[in-house]
């Protein structure tokens with residue numbers, strides 16, 4: 682085994698032993714790596730800046746069968762505002778938690794890396810945005826993440842009658858993970874109208890993420906699309922993502938700050 686250089690995003694850091702950090706990286710190739718940053722909790726550590734959550738950097742890893750370590754690290758994108766401002770930090774933390782939930786160790790996905798990198802860049806660029814704009818951005822991220830990992834909700838054909846979804850009244854049934862015509866749904870599932878279905882279709886493409894801040898959606902469509910994705914995520918993961926709940930507290934205005942609670 683020899684040293685290895687990786688370009689990666691820092692997803693997580695946890696204290697380890699006296700002065701070390703255990704760091705979870707997502708490499709550009711989409712591989713999850715758990716690595717040791719020795720002495721990184723000492724104030725003068727040369728590794729400290731490069732092992733903060735949301736940083737994108739280059740890491741030289743020394744080989745080890747159990748736990749590889751970081752020999753050298755260089756932060757290329759520090760994304761420091763994501764660690765300073767509460768709402769962007771909550772958004773970025775959610776992106777990381779969701780990415781981790783959909784990452785499978787030993788099964789790299791470069792698409793996940795690209796999606797998270799773009800998500801973090803856009804979160805930083807729009808850090809002053811009001812909550813309704815974040816809401817569409819989060820819908821777009823969830824929709825793209827599900828699609829990229831092969832779990833996208835069924836949005837084209839009604840599973841009951843096999844015909845394309847058309848009209849203006851539908852239901853999403855979490856068990857099937859798909860949208861049905863209202864008349865084919867036997868009244869089960871979450872109702873949604875054409876606007877929400879159209880938004881879910883548009884935002885499912887990972888390349889739609891950058892335009893999410895410009896997509897205009899009515900409060901009703903945001904609500905419906907949000908509930909569909911929430912139910913679908915819950916159906917797949919079997920439990921809610923903690924940081925998603927924390928994030929949506931902003932919507933109710935329960936967190937402090939003047940920009941929240943406009944819905």
Ligand SMILES: [Zn+2]
Nearest residue numbers: 839842862865
């Ligand atoms: Zn049908």
